[in-house]
Amino acid sequence: MSTYRLDSIFRPRAVAVVGSQSRPRSVGRAVIENLLAAGFDGNIGLVNKHPTPMDGVTTVRQLRDLPWTPDLVVIATPAATVPQLAAEAAEKGAGAVVVLTAAMGSGPGSPAAQLETLTREKGLRVLGPNCLGVIAPHARLNASLASRFPKAGDLALISQSGAISGGLVEWSMSQPVGFSAVVSLGDALDVDFADLLDYFATDHRTRAILLYVEAIHDARKFMSAARAAARTKPVVVVKSGHSGRAQVTPAGSTHTQNLARPNTVYGAAFRRAGLLRVRSLHELFAAARTLGQVRPFQGRRLAILTNGGGVGALSVDHLYEQGGTLATLSDTTRDALDRILPVGWSRTNPVDLLTDIDADRYAATIEALLADPENDALLAVNVPTVLSSSSEAAHAVTRVLSQRPAHGARKPVFTVWLGNDPQAEAVLDAAQIPRYPNESDAVAGFMHLVRHREVQAALMETPPSLPEDFSPDLATARRLVDAALDAGQTWLDPLATTQLLAAYGIPMAPVWRAVDPDDAARIAAPLLAEGATVAVKILSPDIPHKSDVDGVRLNLPNANAVREAAAAILRRARERRPDARIEGVLVQPTLLRPKARELIAGIADDPVFGPVIAFGRGGTAVEVINDQAVALPPLDLRLAHELIARTRVSRVLKAYRDVPAADERAVALVLVKLAQLAADIPEIQQLDINPLLADRDGVVAVDARIAVARGRALHKGRGHPRFAIFPYPTEWERTILLGDGQPALVRPVRPEDDAMFRAFFTHITDEDLRLRFFQSVRHFSHEFIARLTQLDYARSIALVAVHPGTHEMLGAVRLHADANYETGEYGILVRSDLKGHGIGWKLMQIMIEYAQRLGLKTIEGQVLRENRTMLAMCESLGFRVKLDPDDPTLMHVSLPVPPNAR
Template structure:
């Protein structure tokens, strides 16, 4: 349901507390006390059949007895009564409820099921049960039993743990960090992370979102909401259970490498979230984000009156991947003129232990003016020769002279000794302060990582090669045939054919049922001077080396015959119950300078298919050099995945070894992602080793596990098991236009940036003004990236292309709201091609798409002077009326019939 009725949770006009109590240390009393102390301005009703008044405030026996209709109902009654209370809330017209009561159970027949049955059919939103409550300081709302109310601020906190939420509120109050809202999800029967990410992404009082996650239930909804929110503002997440063994039963190397937490990490990375590993890091992130906006780069200047702490800060900066800024000559000369001759003359800028306020002032001003750094860390060690408080005030005064609060480079502070007056002065100047130099550097790197995550979301991938052709039908036939026989694994011949259908090079393989057949199969290879490899073939023996089932570098028919007999005998002795079909015969691949890699697919219970890449070989789990990513992949994401492994370093040239063809490796990963999209029955796929050198790649060994696919496992308008919607190829189509012209219509892809740039060159200034409501002539990378990089789960952009020239003719886009009820459209056609029906056809397809995903309404705004667009909307059946807030605009909307 996403943001539906959430305004009743965070901005209710009236509140009722059911279970309000005069009893000390009761949850009901704590909720009432917090609500009164928060200063909620609307009507508040107390409901308790046992009391006529509570703390001097009249109470009633039932919700129906209140003199007003409560928008928000807070429930703290015994578990057995909760479903009945929710039914009463529905009856009186409440829109949302916060259920703090615990102990409602799980599963069929439970009180939780009864609660859901009472609320969901009527659209009553539920926060909880078993939660701390909700706090929204800007609305004067605190319906929780936390010990303290949060300060007003612009950080939103969403936590599955009430204790974590309460702890962060306490910590924030002590550090002058405020919140726009604090929400404890508890059992998250209804309102979940996805809903709240959507809400806070649009909330004008929220600048950054903090998440404490234990698990995700609806991964598809979460990923869609998280990606949308991360494009709008920083989202920081800490997840517990990092060392849970989620892949114990995996049958392949890729499956074993894809542990549960590693998959969560891949998901957070794909969504553009900033992950921290512990609560103290979340606190540090909150401290940083509570004061600072962004860091333009990784270069940090350090200003200190103590050399030792400066060196420690440099060590930590290098550990975390930051860059120590260089001082340019002008900066050194200026500092030489005002600092004592014993200053460090390098970064860290050590202004010596007797540094007074004046010295801090001139040094900070100089570093802020230096273009060779991106941020400044100011530190102070208390000494008997100077005042820490005066130094802090000097820093605050320098920043106070900026044109506006928060303008310019980020400045962070470490004042050892924790002088309250000094910390207060820095906080007032919006300088985040930290207990140690390590915490401060880590806080700075949060800013850097967030900016880089935003840049990654906007990067344009290179185009796929024109020969990226797959035979999905042949691959599906292979898998379907094996499933029809009741098999869980493809045999090596099928694996070879499957990878071949996707253009992944693999060593050819021949099946031999006995030793003589093996010798006969090896003969042609041996005649070419190629030694051969033999491997046991059994659907019951996955790890061949464990039973002595592999022999390599066999150079004669006699050695092949002997090796095959030995392999079969050892296998029968080690695994007498196993079905043994024979051995496979393959030529030995001799690429002496090739790197051994692993690439494959694993299956995660929460996030579905996962791409795994890393260092290959028999000891992959021990080496544990791997990185994971969620499909679909483009070439940019594939290269980024490779870069996160240690083995990526030796893909480069070193000594007498030429660089491997990294693009060929990346292309294999993209093809695996496409294979996972096309064939959802593939559960695990293991290419190990995948050899890579300057001549390309070749798979030496591969295994594929399969299982029946019964349809969508998560809600959403597409069939794939992916939690990030893949490119919707089904919306590609050829369209006939007027005057004998044709156009090819397809969804926009991330690599279309240059296509759009050339298109805008052929659109007049007037047409651009009519489309974007203002004059637009500079098309930055960020501007076009927002048009071409889409979350297909929420938005679609269809581009019309001339099939002969490849030029773009026009585009239409539709952005669905978080509730999947309404969609806003926009359209633009090349100025020299009006009159061919391009806009009409694009609008028609867009409306068809809106119906396919279940939208009830398509709407838009059109300039009153744009008569052409208004006429087309009228002909398409749109309702047209003047905009209530802007006389220059007309609002258009089209009801969408169910498909």
């Protein structure tokens, strides 16, 4: 239900607590005392069979006896009583309950199951059970078991752990941070991470959202909400379990499956959603504080200024350890500093000022470094000495920064003032200059900003275009998988594997099946006659890794060698795995690509996030080398290149010595094709290409395995049953006829449509742009276009009409659903020179059909009062048109979605 009735939790006008108050340490009494201590100014009620009067509290025996209606009811009673009390709360008119009770069980008939059924039937929101409660400092609300009431601020903390919530509240009391809300999810029977991300994404009191995650249960809902929230404000996440304890994998798992560890997959999901992941609770708040103090900036090159060489060297160490880049000094800056600083200064970065630097030289050095185009940010580290004043140095920093222009790009400056100088610290704090207790934290703050900007940029980047000739043979692939499933197979045989990869344009070395050594020699004969050597490999559905039984022989030059190798392979396999089904051997030509890199690429299956695409260093030692990265599908080429870049083997793909660069685009295209295969055929559970050889001539798969199964759906409703991210909705591609009888292709917007949109806007008059965007638009930034083309198809869609011959864009309509999937806001724009051709009418009709399929109740929008053409079309389509109550220049249009279409 997303944000439905969540105001009852965070901004209640009246709160009732159900639970014991007689015992000094009872839960009910503790919550009442917290509500009173926080200064909650609404009605407070206590429900108890034997209530004791309390000042400021209405005490009754049953909820229905309250003389007023509570928005929020806090329940702290035995588990068996909770469902009935929640039902009474709903009957009384409450919008939400917070259930502090633990151990409510699971499964049919349990108190938890009864409570879950009640929430669906009554529309009652439930926070918990087994949670610490909720704190909303701006509302003076402390309906929790936390021992302290935190300061009001702009951070929303959402935690699955009550202990973590309480601990962070306690920690915050001595820190310069405050909260818009603190929420403990507990068992998250109803209200979950996604609901709260949707809520705080639009909460004006919340600047940043902090998450403590133990496990995600609804991956698609989480990803949709997280991606939406991260576009509006920083979302920082820390997840327990990042030490990477080994997961239990079946013996027949592929290398790819074994590499896709849960923590790695969670990291890929957070990255894809645009969240900044940190490693500790301390870092969680440090990142939030830095993101609130420093504007976003481009680049990752850090200049370091210090009056102590040792601390400067340590700063460099921390920078390299965290993946940062040490800036160089330009010749101009070095010459300027030669004139400013005494002989003996470092003449490199870090800039060591020596110990006796005065404030004027300190200021001049900062000015020179800020003017240097070779760096992107500055870290100033001051060490107290008897020869210089820390406070004067602080004043020098603030004086230089105060003289910068108020507008335009401004390099961030981070500071570390070692020692205990309250005056210097007060000077920096008053100027709102980021200050850290040590150089390690300062470098971490710089890298938080770098990584946050990079994940945000990843949400906005435009991918390169896919080859126009990439058209997978889905029918063949579907037939091969269905045949294997109908035969009861869990693994495709090697011939079917080769055919399936070929259907998706992934080249693989040809392979033949041989039943015995003589058959292997016969099959190899034509290859040997052409001067090639061959490889022989064991063929068994029960031996996933051939090298485990020494089941591979390469570079066999003649028939006798082939016959002997096949016999030895079969003998060893039967000796080492007498339980395995041995079906013969495989014969392949040996691929002679001496400068090719061995890679691994494939599909793994995660129990939470579904299919993931894995890539890394291949070969027999792939799991020992442990050089891999994973990404959630669907993928485009930009995301595929980003996946490659997160591995060490990506460096080897570049040219070095006498080895030409490998065709990285061909590697990336394989990853995109695998993602498309995972989208098209959900029954593919695992796919392993190892090795995938890559050189300057392209790629070829040497060996591959594919596991299939009729897997359980992870997600209900439309779309791929196992994808955490809603894939491109191809079902909405169609051809329409315009008013002049000409055809046009209507399809959903793709991320690579950036250039098409830019060309489209050149055909729109300034007046039409004003009517659409309610203001004059002269410059279409990359970020602006990216917001039009980078969509979360789970809750948004944009449909474009395209000329089938020229591929020019004729018009576009978009619909964005609210978090509760009740109302969708639309927008439409048609080329100014093509009005009157029926493009807008057709697009609006398809958009309405999409809203029906999505299950929305209402479509609405705002139209300038003077835009008579749009208003007339809305009226013709059945929209209700009325004056916007908040702006007399606007009209509000709304269309009830026909109920029989949902």
